[in-house]
Amino acid sequence: MFFGDNKLVQEQFYKEISDAIVNLDKERAIELAKRAIIENMNLLEVIEKGYGDGIRRIGDLWEEGDFFLPELMLGGTIMQESMDILLPELKRSGENINLGTVVIATIEGDIHSIGKTIVGTMLSANGFEVYDLGADVPAEKIVNTAxxxxxxxxxxxxxxxxxxxxxxxxxxxxxxxxxxxKFKVIIGGAPVTKSWTEECQADGFASSAVEAVKLVKKLLNK
Ligand code: B12
Structure with a gap:
């Protein structure tokens, strides 16, 4: 592997990705996604520390008034297109095992889909059968599908x-x-906290895809 285990070089690569997202440089973001695959990098780290970092910085810039809605939207699209390249690669590792079945969706009224899709893909990659219903999904439909x-x-x-x-x-x-x-209910998303999880009487929450996999395994004793 070209990057070896050189942490410094890896951190620089993540920073380059994050900057490509913040600079709304689609070509560079896509190019770096393809390179991460060729270099056989840890794709989850690439997503979380590179792309995830960049899109969160865009959110902060938007909140501070330095970015406007078109920029937020373009950032979301570039992030999504990069995920379309990386997530199928990530998913491959979990084929042919079934540790349990998960139905996942973003709730009605909410079109944010990126984090949910990453969580669903990570669960697939770790051997769960995942039904991803997409975003803006009515609660009744989620329950009925489950x-x-x-x-x-x-x-x-x-x-x-x-x-x-x-x-x-x-x-x-x-x-x-x-x-x-009959079901374990888990929740997530940037505003979700432990106290909200308790108020909802959900079974758990996770603030990243890695934590989500650990949580599901723990809840199902896997
Ligand atoms: C990208 C983005 C968009 C994109 C979404 C594109 C898409 N296809 O998803 C677009 C441009 C469409 C958008 C629209 C809007 N957005 Co927006 N958006 C963001 C932004 C910048 C990043 C979100 C993201 O993708 N993060 C990256 C992923 C990887 O992280 P994540 O979503 O948090 O997911 C991780 C964890 O939370 C967890 N997780 C997530 N889901 C789940 C589920 C389970 C079950 C578990 C266990 C874990 C888990 O694991 C994930 C992986 O690590 C955030 C800023 C932020 N800091 O979150 C604002 C943000 C969420 N948006 C915001 C707003 C206000 C809007 C709009 C209302 C703007 C408007 N005026 O139109 C609309 C919403 C319309 C609607 N009805 O939904 C606000 C929300 C404020 C609030 N507190 O309510 C934020 C916080 C921006 C801000 N700083 O003010 N947005």
Whole structure:
């Protein structure tokens, strides 16, 4: 491997990716994604420390008023296109095992899909069967799919403080139907905290894809 285990060179590579995202340089972001695959790098680290870092910096710039909505949107698109290259590679490692079934979605009213897709892919890569329903999905549809697929885990993403309540709605619907104990409900997204998880009576939350895999394995005793 060209990068070897040289941490400094790796950190520089992640910084280059992060800068390509912040500079809204699509060509460079895509080129670096392809290079990460050729160099056989740890793709999850590339995603989290490179692309994830860049898109969060864009969020901060937007909040501070230095970036406007078109830039936020372009950043999201470039991130998504880079993920389209990296995620299929990441997914490959988990084929032919089934540790459990997960239904995952971003809740209704919320179109943020990037983090949820990364979590779903990481779970697939680690041997779970994942049904990713996409973004802006009604709570009822998420619950009905979990019943239909006989899922073990329901994962619900929310990135907006206004849509977080939809995560609680999932638990409420399961309670109403008398099937709460059949599923582990996990939640995530930038605004989600431990105290919100407790308030929702969800089974857990995770702030990264790696943590999400650990959480699901722990909940299912795998
Ligand atoms: C990219 C982006 C967009 C893109 C989304 C593109 C896409 N296809 O997803 C676009 C441009 C479309 C967008 C739109 C909007 N956005 Co926006 N967006 C962001 C931004 C910059 C990055 C989000 C992201 O992709 N992060 C990278 C991923 C890898 O991280 P992540 O999502 O947090 O996911 C990780 C963890 O949270 C966890 N996780 C995530 N989901 C799950 C689920 C489970 C089950 C588990 C266990 C774990 C887990 O693991 C993931 C992997 O590490 C954030 C800023 C931020 N700091 O989050 C703002 C942000 C979320 N957006 C914001 C806003 C306000 C909006 C808009 C309302 C703007 C507008 N006026 O139109 C709209 C929303 C419209 C809607 N109805 O949804 C605000 C939200 C404020 C708030 N507190 O409510 C933020 C925080 C920006 C800011 N600083 O103000 N946005």
């Amino acid at each position: 019943i239909e697929k006989n899922a073990d885990v329901i994962g619900v993403s929310a990135l907006l403080t206004t849509t977080m309540f939809g995560q609680k709605k999932i638990v409420d619907i399961l309670e109403e139907k008398g099937i709460r104990s």
